[in-house]
Amino acid sequence: MTGEDDPKEKSDMNDNPEDPGTPAPPSAPGAPGRLRRMARSRGGIAVVGALVGALLGTGVMSWRAGDLPFAARDMCWGSLSPDVAEALFTDTDVRSDELPLRRATEDSMHTECSMQGFGDDELESxxxxxxxxxGELRGAQAWDWTRQYLSSRMTPLGDGITGMASSQRAWVALPTSCHERSYEPGEKPPLRVVTLASGASDPDSVNEVDARRGLDAMSRAVVxxxxxxxxxxxCEGRYPDPPKLPGPPEGKSVKALDNDRLCGLRGVELPGWARGEDVxxxxxxPGTEADGPVTGGVRSCDVGRPFALDRIRLTTVADPKLAGVVSRVLGERADRLGGDGKGAHAGGLTIYTADCQRGRAAFVAWEKNPADDADDADDTAGGRRSLGLTVLPSYVKTEAKRAGCGEVNVKVPSLPTT
Incomplete structure (x- = not known):
């Protein structure tokens, strides 16, 4: 999805750091992939050794003390071995450039490492x-991260790892032992994550073979x-490599919509005026069931055409720390919603939160193109037809019970029905 409608609260909006552009090649690229692969073989070692000796004898080549020529180095703060990093690309020379791994500052972006795949000395990916x-994200920045990393393309990593992955995105939460200071009782440390991003977060088309390969590579690399x-x-503790994850959400996981059980949820119906080919x-x-627990703390459902699931997204965030991030998306100018919890609506985005047994949970309804159903004369929450606001009360009531929140009733403005 590339044409998003951000919330009205844009005071915190910066350039999106998670959708990398195409920077110039690093000034000090690594060794070419062919030589690297040659250096790993027994016969190649002899060839490379002879080549190095010849180059040194002529004074053509030099390197820093302690470094081996053509030696493949671990990338991104020594975290990713060459085989793990190269699996993120397709038969290219992989080079990396990184900023120092700093401790937390007031800046929400701590640091970054860029891995680039070159073919014939041209940047390919x-x-x-x-x-x-x-925890430092607010407004449009918080929404941009939520939209990219909590979509229905993302698969929970499982095995006690708080994180998700797709063929294009991946994230893992760091444990609280990674905080550089202690916190008082009741004080909540901010959620810190490591992420991987490649290309568009919701590409128009990815075949199942490439999606499977990308999912496996991204999930292993992010851990x-x-x-x-x-x-x-x-920090204390380490994560095991993720297990074989359920198949990626491309192709076969897109299912025909049941209008009377929207996203498979009993009691959540699609209104008559929204039914048709567009929905x-x-x-x-992947890996979650409509009647089961919220695996990994997140469950999303994207609805629309089979090859353009952009009519509405419904998301349940049962992980309290993630719910806290989501709850800060909408600012003070959003229209407030009533009921047993707290909620707000702005543009095509509606967010409702409730206090549950495990802590706060958040429920999101996002319409990518709300203007399609808007009344140009009155674009307030109560003056236009909104699919998100229409399904939100039944969606929250159903999902809140499943997330251990009990009965949660939502009050929304009176909405047009025709």
Whole structure:
């Protein structure tokens, strides 16, 4: 999805650090991939050794003391071995450039590492690793991260790892032991994550083979990245490599929509005025069931056409720390909603939060193009037809029970029905 409608609260909006552009090649690229691969073989070692000797004899080549020529080095703060990093690309020379791994500051972006794939010395693709403090994000920045990293393309990593991955995105939460100061009882440390980003967060088309390969590579790399960062920070504990994840959400996971059980949820219906070809398919977070627990703390459902699931997204965030990030998306200028919890609505985005057994939970309804159903004369929450506001009360009531929040009733403005 590339044409998003951001919330009205844009005071915190900066350039999106998670959708990397195409920077110039690093000034000090690594060794060419062919030589690197040659250096790993027994026969290649002899060839490379002879070549190095010849170059040294003529004074053509030099390197820093302690470095081996053509030796493949671990990337991104020593976290990613060459085989893990190269699996993120397709038969290219991989080079990296990184900023120092700093401790937390008031800046929500701690640091970044860029891995670039070159073919014939031309930049073909890029994967960006970063260490972020989500607790510092507000407004459009918080929404941009939520939109990219909590979509229905993302698969929970499982095995006690708080994180998700797709063929284009991945994130893992760092443990509280990575905080450089202690916190008072009741004080909540900010959520910090390591992320990987490659290309568009919601590409128009990815075949199942490439999606499977990308998902496996991203999930393994982001866990290794998290462990490397934890080593550098001196944190306690390490994450195991993720298990084989459910199939990626491309292709077969897109299912025909049941109008009477929207996203498979009993009691959540699609209103009559929204039914039709534009709302005929749905995709839900892989590995989750409509009647089961919220695996990994997040469940999303994208609804629309089979190849353009951009009519509405419904998301349940049962992880309290993530819910805290989501709750800060909408600012004071949003229209407030009533009921047993707290909520707000602005543009095509509606967010409602409730206090549950595990802590705060958040429920999100996002319409990518709300103007399609808007009354130009009155664009307030109560003056236009809104699919998000229409389904939100039944969606929250159903999902809140499943998330352990009990009965949660939502009050929205009276909405037009025709």
């Amino acid at each position: 890029e994967v960006t690793a970063s260490v972020r403090t989500l 290794r990245l998290a462990n490397g960062v934890m080593d550098e920070y001196g 005929s398919a749905a995709r839900t977070t």
